[in-house]
Amino acid sequence: MGARRWFGRTAVCLLITGLLSAGPIEALADPVVLVRVTVIHAKKSPPFLHDRVKPLWDTLRKTFGDRFAYYDLVSSTEREVARQGRVVVPMPDGGTFAVEYRGVTADGRFLKLTVVHDDLTSRVRIHDQGLFFQAGKRWQGGVLIVGVQASSVSR
Amino acid sequence: MWWRRWKSKRAMLAADGLRERDPANDAEVQAFQRLSRLVRDAAPLGPGEVPPFDAVWAGVERRLREPRPEARTALAGLRAMLERRPVLVLAPVGAMILAAVLGVLWWTRPAVPSNQCFVDSYEVESGTVLIDQDPDQPERPTVIWHQVDSRGEG
Amino acid sequence: MDALERDLVAAARQGDREAFRVLAERYYGRVYRMLLGRTRDPEAALDLTQETFARALRGLPQFEMTAAFHTWLYRIAHNAVVDRARRLRVHDAQPLEDDAAPAAADEQPFPVGPRAPGNPADAVEVEESLRAVRAALDQVRPAYREILLLREVEGLSYHEIAAVLNVRPGTVMSRLFAARMALREVLRDRYGLDVAVQER
Numbered sequence: 001m002g003a004r005r006w007f008g009r010t011a012v013c014l015l016i017t018g019l020l021s022a023g024p025i026e027a028l029a030d031p032v033v034l035v036r037v038t039v040i041h042a043k044k045s046p047p048f049l050h051d052r053v054k055p056l057w058d059t060l061r062k063t064f065g066d067r068f069a070y071y072d073l074v075s076s077t078e079r080e081v082a083r084q085g086r087v088v089v090p091m092p093d094g095g096t097f098a099v100e101y102r103g104v105t106a107d108g109r110f111l112k113l114t115v116v117h118d119d120l121t122s123r124v125r126i127h128d129q130g131l132f133f134q135a136g137k138r139w140q141g142g143v144l145i146v147g148v149q150a151s152s153v154s155r
Numbered sequence: 156m157w158w159r160r161w162k163s164k165r166a167m168l169a170a171d172g173l174r175e176r177d178p179a180n181d182a183e184v185q186a187f188q189r190l191s192r193l194v195r196d197a198a199p200l201g202p203g204e205v206p207p208f209d210a211v212w213a214g215v216e217r218r219l220r221e222p223r224p225e226a227r228t229a230l231a232g233l234r235a236m237l238e239r240r241p242v243l244v245l246a247p248v249g250a251m252i253l254a255a256v257l258g259v260l261w262w263t264r265p266a267v268p269s270n271q272c273f274v275d276s277y278e279v280e281s282g283t284v285l286i287d288q289d290p291d292q293p294e295r296p297t298v299i300w301h302q303v304d305s306r307g308e309g
Numbered sequence: 310m311d312a313l314e315r316d317l318v319a320a321a322r323q324g325d326r327e328a329f330r331v332l333a334e335r336y337y338g339r340v341y342r343m344l345l346g347r348t349r350d351p352e353a354a355l356d357l358t359q360e361t362f363a364r365a366l367r368g369l370p371q372f373e374m375t376a377a378f379h380t381w382l383y384r385i386a387h388n389a390v391v392d393r394a395r396r397l398r399v400h401d402a403q404p405l406e407d408d409a410a411p412a413a414a415d416e417q418p419f420p421v422g423p424r425a426p427g428n429p430a431d432a433v434e435v436e437e438s439l440r441a442v443r444a445a446l447d448q449v450r451p452a453y454r455e456i457l458l459l460r461e462v463e464g465l466s467y468h469e470i471a472a473v474l475n476v477r478p479g480t481v482m483s484r485l486f487a488a489r490m491a492l493r494e495v496l497r498d499r500y501g502l503d504v505a506v507q508e509r
Contacts, residue, residue, distance in 0.1 A: 063296050110273070120284065120301045122277035132272040136282075136301040147296075164486050171460075173467070186505040190489055190496075193504070194461040197442035198346065205338045206355050212330060214359030219366060239395060 030083040030103035031152035033111060037077045037089045037099060038149075042135075043070035043142030052076060056147065063133065070142065080153055089146075091117075093139050097146055111150050128152050272297035318378055322369045329369070333362045336379055339463060340386050346458040347390050347451050357393060361386040376472065383459065383473040390455075441500035448495050453488035460485055 040053060042064070049057060050073040060071060079087045083103040091097055095118045102112035110125035117134055126132060128151060135145040163183055168174040170187035177184075237244045271293040274286050282303035289295050314335075320328035340361055345354035364385050372381055446454055459465045459473060470485075471478045496502040
C-alpha cells in the first residue's frame with residue numbers, strides 16, 4: 001500500500017516536472033513541416049482530370065469554378081523541412097517555384113511561408129494543413145496553377 | 156365566443172367573492188351562485204351513508220401493521236413506468252440515444268482544415284498581382300493570381 | 310387550525326396514536342365524501358380513505374404546522390386517487406361518461422343527502438333539481454367533479470384547492486370554470502335545468 005502511494009506520488013512529481021521543463025522548450029522550437037507543392041496545368045477544355053489531381057477536384061472546383069475544365073498534373077513534390085528550409089520545384093516553362101518555411105507565428109496559430117516564383121515574392125501565413133494556390137503563368141494554351149500545402153510533422 | 160367566456164369567467168370570480176360584481180353582468184353572477192348552491196345542497200351524504208369510523212380505522216391499523224412497501228429502485232420504477240406509459244420512457248430514451256449518436260458524429264467528423272491565408276506582403280517586378288479570397292469561406296483556398304500580361308486568364 | 314387540533318397534531322407527530330385517531334375521526338367523513346365524489350365507488354372510497362389516513366400517519370413528520378390539517382389530508386387523498394387511477398390505468402383523459410346515456414333520476418347515482426326547504430309546494434321541484442344535479446355531477450369528468458366538491462361542498466379557497474391538487478391558483482380558476490360550465494351544460498342539455506334562468 002505504502003509502495004503504491006510512493007510510486008503514485010513519484011509519477012505525479014515526474015509528470016509535473018516534465019510539463020514544467022518540457023513545455024517552454026517545446027514552445028520555442030518550430031515544428032518540422034511537410035511542404036507539398038503540386039503543379040497543375042489548367043485549361044478551359046477539353047474536360048480532363050488527372051488521376052492524382054482527383055483528390056483535389058472538389059477544392060479546385062470550389063476555387064476556380066467553371067473557369068477550367070482541364071486539369072493535368074505536371075509535378076507533385078513533398079518535402080519535410082525545418083525552419084528556414086526550402087522546397088524548390090522546377091516549372092515546365094523553365095522557371096522555378098520555391099517555398100521557404102519561416103517557422104510559426106508567435107501565437108503558434110500560423111505557419112509562415114515565403115513563396116518565390118520567378119519575379120514574384122510573397123510572404124504568407126497559413127494554418128497547419130492549410131492550402132493556397134498561386135496561378136496565372138500562361139503555358140501551352142492554359143495556365144499553371146501551383147498548390148502549396150504545409151502540415152506540421154513534429155513539435 | 157371568447158369574450159362571452161371572459162365575461163362569464165369574471166362573473167364566476169364575482170360569484171366567488173374574488174371580484175367586484177358588475178351590475179351589467181349580474182344575471183351570470185347569480186347563475187353561478189345558483190349552481191354552487193345546487194351542488195352544495197345535492198352533494199352532502201346522509202348520516203347512514205358514511206361508513207362507521209371503526210371500520211375505517213380498522214383498515215388504517217391493518218395498513219400500518221403491514222410492512223411498508225420497499226422503496227422502489229430507480230430501475231424498478233423505470234420498468235413500472237415502461238409498462239404503464241411506454242411513450243414517457245421510450246421518448247426521452249430515444250432522444251438521448253439520438254443526441255448521443257449526433258454527438259459522436261459531430262465529434263468524430265473529419266476535420267476540415269482551414270485554408271485561411273494571410274498574404275502579408277509581396278514584391279513583383281512585372282505584371283499584376285490579385286489576391287482572390289473569400290473571408291466568409293475559410294475552407295476555400297486563397298489564389299494569388301500573377302498576371303504577367305493583360306491577356307492573362309486570371 | 311384551532312388550538313385543540315394543533316395539540317392533537319403535535320401529539321400525533323410525537324407518536325401518540327390515540328391523538329391521531331381522534332383527528333382521523335374528526336375528518337374521515339369529509340375525506341370519504343371527497344373520495345366518493347371522485348370515485349363514485351363506495352368500496353374504493355373506503356379503501357382510499359383508509360389509505361389516506363395510513364399515509365398521513367406515516368407522513369406526519371413532514372407535515373408543516375403552518376398549513377391546515379384538513380387541506381393536507383385532502384392532498385394525500387388526491388394523491389391516493391391519482392395513484393390508484395395509474396394502477397388501474399384509468400385516466401381522466403379517457404372519454405368519460407359523456408357519451409353514456411344519462412342515468413335515470415331515480416337511480417340516485419350520487420349520494421343523497423338532507424334536503425328540501427319547508428314549503429311543500431316547492432319541495433318536489435327542488436328535489437327534482439337536486440336529483441338532476443347529482444346525476445349531472447355523475448356525468449362530468451372526475452377531475453371536474455373533484456374540484457367542484459372541493460370548492461362547493463368542502464368550501465376550500467382557490468389557494469387551498471391549489472395546494473390540494475398541487476397546481477397553481479390560476480389553474481384552479483380555469484379548471485373550476487371549465488367544471489362549472491360543463492356541469493351547467495349537462496344540466497341544461499340533459500335535464501332541462503338552466504341555472505341562468507331566473508327562479509320563480
